[in-house]
Amino acid sequence: MEKMALRPIDNALPITPERLKKHVKVVSAPIQKQSEFGVNDENKAPLPPSSTIDYVSSEDLKPVSDPVSMIQGLIQGLDSKDWTEVCESLNNARRFALYHSSLLLPLLEKVMLVVVKAMKNPRSALCKTAIMASSDIFNAFGDQLLDSTDAFDNLLLQLLLKASQDKKFVCEEADRALNVIVNSMTPLPLLNKLKPYVSHANPRVRAKAAIYISNFVSKMGMEEMSEFGLISLVQMAAELLNDRLPEAREAARRTVISIYEAYTTGSEEHKQPEEWHNFCQSSLPPIFAQSMVKITASFQ
Structure with a gap:
């Protein structure tokens, strides 16, 4: 029994430098790919190595040259799978809010749903652009937003959550958007909207609502x-x-x-x-x- 249990060590395969080199190559390739591109599935297209987004202040946004024609493609751009195109479309939505609000009004609830979705995106650049869009929408439409009850409630909650997180530049932008709400909407209906959040499970959300x-x-x-x-x-x-x-x-x-x-x-x-x-x-x-x-x- 003991002889059967013990195998001669000479029967083991030799570990040559060539064999070790091949083994390391197989393991390191996917790790390098994940680190460089941020994807695990080789069948998925890799993210661009660098994508920069310009944060345009409201004062620097210009009117749309042909707003009637451009409004037709706005929703399509907001629904894009390309996050950089969504950012561009959100900036276009801001331009409509500031200069062509009557054209944006029929699409407002849809735009607000996209803004909320973008705020939930883990990409900070997309999230911040969406928050900036919400500020311009608040300034343009004020109390009219209360007609879109569910969309506005979801937007308000996301702003409170973003204003309560640790990413400073996102948090500061959300605070600015909430201050725009204070200055652009009637206090009484907004107070009723904020009241439930002083009992929120997240203490930071409670604090923001209280402020x-x-x-x-x-x-x-x-x-x-x-x-x-x-x-x-x-x-x-x-x-x-x-x-x-x-x-x-x-x-x-x-x-x-x-x-x-x-x-x-x-x-x-x-x-x-x-x-x-x-x-x-x-x-x-x-x-x-x-x-x-x-x-x-x-x-x-």
Whole structure:
């Protein structure tokens, strides 16, 4: 049994330098190809070794020379499999938004769907171009975008997600787009759109939503706050005061101050400190009411 189990070492195939060289060549070829082109499947066309995208500011975009003819091919370009062509088409969509918005309006929902899809793309250049397109669309159409409910909701969520990520140049562009929303759309409907995101599972998304809600509330008077629901607004701010991230907590404090200033300028009765205390105590659990009063104490 022992003799059968042990094989003479001389029976092993010799490992010659030539044999080793052939073995290494077989293994290294696909590795080199993957590293150079970023693809694993030899049947797939390799990506270009270098593709550069110019980020054109809105001020540098020019009108389309023949907009009626060009609008026909816009959607086809946006649906291209070539990501560089999609970037070019997104810049054309921006030109239409800025200079020929009436021609773009019938295609707006389709364009917004493509913008959302491009934002989800792992290519940062395509993602940033899509975010820049969203800014120009917000500036051009404002509250009209609210008619495209699903498309706008998806776009808003993607901007909050992109503004919350670690890629700085994408994050900064998404922040700029969200600021355009604040400046180009009516506060009340946008506040209703943002409200669900203060309960989002991602703490960074909650913080971003809290920041932009604070910006909206700072522009609202007592009448608009009451229309939204003053108690609902106070409760939302109170919950964010205990959020994990300091950005969310600071935004909540600013929201509380804006509510307090609007509340106390509404009438002579509301200017009395005890009236604000009573309102907080009747609208919130005691520990939250105490936090609200403490924040506004220096303004009384």
